[in-house]
Each structure stands twice: as C-alpha cells, then as structure tokens.
Amino acid sequence: MNIHVVAMVVSVGIFLFVIDLVRRRKLTFKYAIGWLFVSASAIFFAFFYKLLFACAAFLGFELPSNFIFFTMSCMFVFLSLLLTVFLCQQNNRNDCMAQKIALLEFELQELKKKLKID
C-alpha cells in the first residue's frame, strides 16, 4: 500500500476523532483548537507532499522524514509546555479552593458553636 494513502487516512482519522471528541464534549474548544490545527496541517501535507519535500529541502534537511520528525518533536515540546501551564493553573486554583473550603468549614463550626446547633 502506498505510504501517502496511509498518511492521508491517518491524518483525516485524527482530524475526525478530534471533532468527534468535541461533539461528545470530551474536549472543549479551547483545548481542541491546537489539535485541529495540527491535524489539519497533517492532512494538507499528506495531500500536497511535494510541498513538504520542498520545505524540507529549502530548510536544509537531507531527508523529508527528518523534517517531519523535527517538526513533530518541536510541536510536542510546545504542547507539553502548554499543558504544564494549564496544570499549574489548575493546581493553584485547587489549592486556593482547599484553603477557602477549610476556612469556611472552620467558620461554620464556630458559628454552630455560637448558636449551639448540634
């Protein structure tokens, strides 16, 4: 089987899978957009692979596959950095929430004591 056909099928598959995840609300648009962009460019280059080869040659890569691997690893580094930022944000929010809940619980107990409930 032709490798180009495989590349096309896989990239279209990923694109449809991301759309399906958004449709089923497993992914929100905010997080899906990056993946949609990546899979759309994968589809584009799967169909117009001559452009991909031209890009690779222009940038000085000896093999187009090296160009693909390089681009992919850059993308994953960027993506994982982005995910770490989201993780940090969630962690801070979680901590802040835990602190507020603990203080509210304490104040509720004090109030109950004052009002002599249970």
Place this chain on the structure above:
Amino acid sequence: MSEPVRKILAIVPAFNECGNIGRTVSEIRALAQGVDVMVIDDGSSDTTAKEAKAAGGMVVSLPFNLGIGAAVQTGFMYAQRCRYDIAMQIDGDGQHDAAFIEKVLGPIRRQEADMVVGSRFLEKTVGFRSSFSRRVGINFFVHLINALIGVKIYDPTSGFRAYNKKMIALFSEYYPQDFPEPEAIVVAHQAGGRIREVSVVMRAREAGNSSIRYFKTLYYMVKVTLAILLHMIRHRSVHKNNSEG
C-alpha cells in the same frame, strides 16, 4: 501611655504532629495570653487536629496536604479576614519555645519592624543550632539574601516569626510554597517591609535519616535559590510594567 490592645494570631502549621501539637498549643496558650492560637492541620492522617482542639486551639483542617507554604498562607488569609493586628508563625513540632513569643512580638509592638524573625544564630546561645549540613545551607542563604537585597538575616530558615498588618495583607495574597521561609524574607523586603531579627533559643527536633539529609539539604538549597531568583525577576518585571504603565 498604655499600649493599645492588639489582636494577635499565632499560626501553627502542622502535618502529622500528633505527638507534639497538644503540648505546643498548651504552651503558647499558657505563656502568651491574649494570643489566639490557630493550628492549620495540613491534611494530617493522624490525630493532630483532635489533639490541637483538645488543647484549646482553633483548628483549620485542609482537605489534603498542600505543603507548609499554603498552610501558613491559610492562617494569613484568616488573619486578614478577621482583621488581626499581628500574626505569628510558630512551628507545630515543638521546636520553638513559647517563652520567646513576647520577645519576637516586641519590635512589631513598638512599630520598629514589619516582620520579625526569631534567630538561633544572633547570639552565642546554648540551644539547638541544627545539624552541620543544614547550617551550611543556612549560611548559604544568609549570603544569598544579603547579596540580593542587602539585608543580613542570620537565620533565614527560621519559622518562628511575627508580622504586622501590612505583611498580613501581603502574605494573604501571595506566600511562597514548599520551603517558604527564605523567599518570604525577600518578598517582604521587596514590598518595602522592615525586617528585624531577635535572638531566640530553639529546641532540637527529631533528626531524620543522616544519609539522605545531605542530599535533601542540597535539593533544598538549589530549589529555594531558584525560587528566590525567579521571584527577583518577576518582581523586577512587575515593577517595570507599573512604572511604564
């Protein structure tokens, strides 16, 4: 002229300190009258909260372990909300002697400082002065802080501290995480806080496994140094933005 009555909160962070916390709370209540004791139970799995309550402390139980920084900050948040004039930090492991509370409060009461650190190394005291590897680490921070902000604090890792209203407002908004003590000094100084040290005597606490202690000290040093340097960069950029905007 008599001194105005001040609301004082002692924040005691505690994580699995069931052997020590009861004694620590009773000691503070006995030796420092008029000081409210709030134990922040940092998600302990033992009876820390129960014992602290039995000893007469107010207990705030965090739903899971957040680390010392967030635990102490919870105390600052309460102090800010209930308009305390002074907040103290006293460790829950019994290392800090409540007999020195008044001494640590002194410069704040006299309005000579915004933040006071109880220091083991200010005088040649007889008390516990930490292990060799930790002393090397502490000395490193003395010089780092001095080089960065030009203030010499001889015991920058001491968690026996007092803060006035200005510092309560500051730290209820932002308090460093993980190993917060040295960084908190830098944060306070950057916010225009006057920092003072007073000499205190500390007691020994249970020593850990000696083979991992060296590694832990090194890890602590690297981590806190990076945290302080990052804070300096952040502070500088915030400052720049403010002056430009």
